[in-house]
Amino acid sequence: MRIEQELKLGFKDVLFRPKRSTLKSRSQVNLTREFTFKHSGRQWSGVPVIAANMDSVGSFKMAEALAKHNVMTAIHKHYSVEQWAEFVQSAAADTLKNVMVSTGTSDNDFQKTKDIMAMSEEIIFICIDIANGYSEHLVDYVQKVRVAFPNKVIVAGNVVTGDMVEELILAGADIVKVGIGPGSVCTTRVKTGVGYPQLSAIIECADAAHGLGGRIIGDGGCTCPGDVAKAFGGGADFVMLGGMLAGHEEAGGELVEKNGETFMKFYGMSSKSAMDKHSGGVAGYRAAEGKTVLIPFRGPVENTIQDVLGGVRSTCTYVGAASLKELTKRTTFIRVQEQENNVYGKE
Numbered sequence: 001m002r003i004e005q006e007l008k009l010g011f012k013d014v015l016f017r018p019k020r021s022t023l024k025s026r027s028q029v030n031l032t033r034e035f036t037f038k039h040s041g042r043q044w045s046g047v048p049v050i051a052a053n054m055d056s057v058g059s060f061k062m063a064e065a066l067a068k069h070n071v072m073t074a075i076h077k078h079y080s081v082e083q084w085a086e087f088v089q090s091a092a093a094d095t096l097k098n099v100m101v102s103t104g105t106s107d108n109d110f111q112k113t114k115d116i117m118a119m120s121e122e123i124i125f126i127c128i129d130i131a132n133g134y135s136e137h138l139v140d141y142v143q144k145v146r147v148a149f150p151n152k153v154i155v156a157g158n159v160v161t162g163d164m165v166e167e168l169i170l171a172g173a174d175i176v177k178v179g180i181g182p183g184s185v186c187t188t189r190v191k192t193g194v195g196y197p198q199l200s201a202i203i204e205c206a207d208a209a210h211g212l213g214g215r216i217i218g219d220g221g222c223t224c225p226g227d228v229a230k231a232f233g234g235g236a237d238f239v240m241l242g243g244m245l246a247g248h249e250e251a252g253g254e255l256v257e258k259n260g261e262t263f264m265k266f267y268g269m270s271s272k273s274a275m276d277k278h279s280g281g282v283a284g285y286r287a288a289e290g291k292t293v294l295i296p297f298r299g300p301v302e303n304t305i306q307d308v309l310g311g312v313r314s315t316c317t318y319v320g321a322a323s324l325k326e327l328t329k330r331t332t333f334i335r336v337q338e339q340e341n342n343v344y345g346k347e
């Protein structure tokens, strides 16, 4: 047994230190980033926020709504090939360039990914997503997908340490997804005791990825626009959001009436709800590692995404970053033991 003594940090443990700035207004801040990806050589430009590939977040409708802001959506993997065909036919090219096709690592998943990718040249992102990215099986699968799709952008995850980020990039991933345990409907830390505070995971994994010309997605744990800004400040190239985008019209979750109020169901992809729906229940050898919650219905996602992007723009003006690309260079975090003042309740 070993103990690492250095204290690892979550979003709640830091704040940005403000810095002198010549920016007059947050409208001067450019949130668009341009990337050329390591293996595929593909270019993408847009606002690097991604709706998570969860049942009641990463829907086709969400992709259409967020593409208006050049924001991405990782489409969840439970749509059929037929549903994909319909979507691809009707979607604008701008929407397709901003979607990721999510997949697991089975032979069926491989075939389905091939079928979907064959539908349009405009779709360039494949997101290979398993809960425990430390499995040797993921590395082999990334290699296989890289051979089959040499010019597509491959995302692989989830991991939280630099060694595994490097291994996945060397295996052919352009982008590595980072986060184990921080998610809003995740119970991995409770069920297994495994995890890594998300801000430290981002800082360490970004360092490892950037050294090799790779990119990372900070996935999970953002509860407010300030957390999204902290993830970018820590070095995340992209930030993925589940709970912050759940509960909206476009998310497509089940609506529930309770005491005269409307709620939308939201659940983890390893929760009992998800396994009942997609796998015929929780298998005897495993525990559910996600929970199910009811979120007060929030209407269209438009206001929320504007709030998130507005918050990040404002962070940039506080630290003097004229563009999102500069934010991490202008970031000094201070460690704190307080965040917002809750005397009148939470936002």
Ligand code: 5GP
Pocket: 052, 053, 054, 131, 158, 179, 181, 182, 183, 184, 185, 186, 187, 188, 219, 220, 221, 222, 240, 241, 242, 243, 244, 267, 268, 269, 270, 271, 289, 290, 291
């Ligand atoms: P959030 O933005 O809601 O805090 O986190 C979203 C992320 O939580 C997802 O992108 C995914 O990585 C993770 N996640 C989703 N469902 C589950 C689950 O059932 N269990 C665990 N451990 N993580 C989940």
